[in-house]
Amino acid sequence: MGCLAMRSLSRLPFALLLGLSLVGFTAHAAKARAQAVPQEKDAKKKGKLKVAVPADDAVLRIEGKDTKASGKERTFDVPALDPAKKYEYKLTVEWRPNNYTILTRNKTVVFAGGEEVTADLTIEDPADKAVIRYVPTPDDITAKMIELAKITPNDIVFEPGCGDSRIVIAAVKAGAKKGVGIDLEAERITESKANIKAAKLDDKIEARLGDALDIKDFDQATVVFLYMGNEFNLLIRPTLWKQLKVGTRIVSHRFVMGDWKPDATKAIKGEDGEEYEIHLWTITDEVKKKAEKK
Numbered sequence: 042m043g044c045l046a047m048r049s050l051s052r053l054p055f056a057l058l059l060g061l062s063l064v065g066f067t068a069h070a071a072k073a074r075a076q077a078v079p080q081e082k083d084a085k086k087k088g089k090l091k092v093a094v095p096a097d098d099a100v101l102r103i104e105g106k107d108t109k110a111s112g113k114e115r116t117f118d119v120p121a122l123d124p125a126k127k128y129e130y131k132l133t134v135e136w137r138p139n140n141y142t143i144l145t146r147n148k149t150v151v152f153a154g155g156e157e158v159t160a161d162l163t164i165e166d167p168a169d170k171a172v173i174r175y176v177p178t179p180d181d182i183t184a185k186m187i188e189l190a191k192i193t194p195n196d197i198v199f200e201p202g203c204g205d206s207r208i209v210i211a212a213v214k215a216g217a218k219k220g221v222g223i224d225l226e227a228e229r230i231t232e233s234k235a236n237i238k239a240a241k242l243d244d245k246i247e248a249r250l251g252d253a254l255d256i257k258d259f260d261q262a263t264v265v266f267l268y269m270g271n272e273f274n275l276l277i278r279p280t281l282w283k284q285l286k287v288g289t290r291i292v293s294h295r296f297v298m299g300d301w302k303p304d305a306t307k308a309i310k311g312e313d314g315e316e317y318e319i320h321l322w323t324i325t326d327e328v329k330k331k332a333e334k335k
């Protein structure tokens with residue numbers, strides 16, 4: 042168990058020091074939310090903070106500082122605080138469901154002095170964030186994805202997590218009228234811009250630095266390409282359902298969309314001898330209705 046011990050009340054509503062084995066944690070935590078009725082010092086009460094996390098080795102941060110406990114259930118002592126006041130901690134958990142995905146989830150817990158408070162960070166949250174490692178799609182598999190999408194001159198292609206924009210460039214070369222690639226890494230966007238320039242497609246392709254989970258103009262797209270991860274696809278799925286127009290095609294290299302079954306899946310033997318799978322979905326009225334209900 043970790044100990045969240047009082048350090049100083051002089052400069053902040055309170056500042057906490059994480060003791061025992063959890064050396065080095067200082068949290069500028071818990072803004073007092075309500076004005077306290079004046080209390081005797083000894084009326085303050087010790088509390089407990091119990092946190093459930095999605096994985097044994099998940100990194101848990103309290104007020105931005107790493108804690109050192111491990112396991113799926115973690116308990117911290119909260120120092121003696123005023124039971125008449127409300128305090129809050131911002132909790133962040135970061136974990137790796139596989140070797141190419143980092144997921145992050147935030148939660149704020151509010152409690153009064155002396156309370157035992159439980160925070161369940163195992164529950165999926167639409168605000169979860171994901172970072173996926175860069176692995177490019179081989180050119181021959183890119184060509185098959187373009188084929189599966191059946192690109193036409195009316196298409197506007199979006200690619201969340203575009204890497205060096207090879208798929209967007211191939212789609213525009215295959216006839217799409219416009220392309221937008223979005224990547225979290227500045228280096229990928231620099232490479233994308235150089236590749237787009239080399240292909241003389243600056244007037245048709247935009248390479249945008251940003252988080253794919255924050256895209257607001259998917260309604261422009263008629264085709265979406267993805268090579269991200271099953272976890273990422275589940276996170277972006279509600280946004281795709283809400284924003285994409287009926288008829289928009291989604292083509293994903295390898296990864297699926299949970300219980301949303303693809304219209305087509307193609308198994309491909311790559312030129313490198315590896316086995317690949319690509320999947321196609323189409324946005325329908327039913328999908329849009331489902332999104333409205335959520």
Ligand SMILES: C[S@@+](CC[C@H](N)C(=O)[O-])C[C@H]1O[C@@H](n2cnc3c(N)ncnc32)[C@H](O)[C@@H]1O
Nearest residue numbers: 172173176177178202203204224225252253268
């Ligand atoms: C597996 S690579 C795929 C690259 C490219 N789509 C391809 O198939 O060649 C994943 C890409 O997504 C980017 N990425 C990871 N997390 C992201 C996020 N949350 N928003 C936008 N891009 C992200 C990475 O920087 C990387 O370029």
